[in-house]
Amino acid sequence: MKEATIRSAVEQNKSAVKFFEGEKWLVFTGLLGVLLAGVCAVWVLMYGGPVAPDGNVSHALSFNAALGIFLLSTAAITSFSDLGAKGRAFFRWSYILLALYSYFAETVQNFRGVNPRFVKDGTPFDVSVGFIFAFVALLLILSYLFLAIQYFRRNVHMLRPELVRGIRYAMIAVLFSFAAGIWISVNQGRIVGLHGNIIWLHGLGFHALQAMPVIAWLTERTSLTTRARSRSIHIAGIFYLLGLLAIGWQTYLGHSIFEWSAMSILVYGCFIISLATGLLVLQKAAGTLFVKKGSASRISR
Incomplete structure (x- = not known):
C-alpha cells in the first residue's frame, strides 16, 4: 500500500514538473555554444587549428561545444531544484552573462592567435581579457555551487x-x-x-x-x-x-x-x-x- 502511494505521488510530480521548464534563454545560450563550435569546426577543416603565435581554434571548438552542452544539460534539470522564481532568475541570468563572456574570450582570442588563459607577451587588451576570464571561471564555479546545493535539500528529494x-x-x-x-x-x-x-x-x-x-x-x-x-x-x-x-x-x-x-x-x-x-x-x-x-x-x- 505504501509502495503504491509513493508511486502515485511520483507519477503526479512527473506531470507537474518538466525538463527544460522555464529555461528558454539558458537553452538558447547553450545552442549558441554548439553553433560557435560548428563555425570553429568549419575553420579547422579549411585552415587547420593553430593560429600564430599562441592561438588554436580547435581549443575554441572543444570549449564552445563543451560549455554549450553543459548549459543545455543544466537547463534540463534546473526545474527540479529547490530554487524559487527569484533564485532561478539569478542563477539563469548570471550564468548566461558569464557564458557569453566565456564564448567571447575563448573564440575571439584563439582566432587572434592568443591563448585566452595563459597570455604570453600579449597586449594590455589580451592581458585584461585573460584576467577577466580567470575571474569569470571562478564565478561560474561559485554560481553552480549555488545551484548544486539545492538538490541536497530534503523536500527536493521527496x-x-x-x-x-x-x-x-x-x-x-x-x-x-x-x-x-x-x-x-x-x-x-x-x-x-x-x-x-x-x-x-x-x-x-x-x-x-x-x-x-x-x-x-x-x-x-x-x-x-x-x-x-x-x-x-x-x-x-x-x-x-x-x-x-x-x-x-x-x-x-x-x-x-x-x-x-x-x-x-x-x-x-x-x-x-x-x-x-x-x-x-x-x-x-x-x-x-x-x-x-x-x-x-x-x-x-
Missing part, C-alpha cells in the same frame, strides 16, 4: 526521489570537474608529469550531468521496486565517482589512463560497471514500455 538522487551524483561529479579545471589553471596546462592529462577528469566529470539523470529517469519508467531503483542509481553513481577518483590519482602520478596498469584497469572497471548498470536499467525500461503497449493494444481490441 519530489522526484530517483531523478534527484541521480542529479546529486551528477553534481558531485561536476565538482570534481571544477576541481580539475582549477588544477589546470594552477598547473599552467593540462599535462602532469610525462603522460598525465587532467582534461580526462575535467571532461568525464561533466558528462555525468548527462549520464546520471538519464539513468535515474529510466528507473522511473521500470517496474522495479523503489529499493531496486535506488540501488541501481547508487551503483551507477558510486562507480562513476570511483572512476573519476581513479583517473585523478592516475593523472596526479603523471600516468596516462591508456597505459597498462592496475590503476587503469580500475578506471575502466568502474566505468564499465556504471555503464552496464545503465544498460540494464534501459533494458528494464524498454521491457516495461513494451508490456504497457501490449496491454493497451489488447484493451483497444
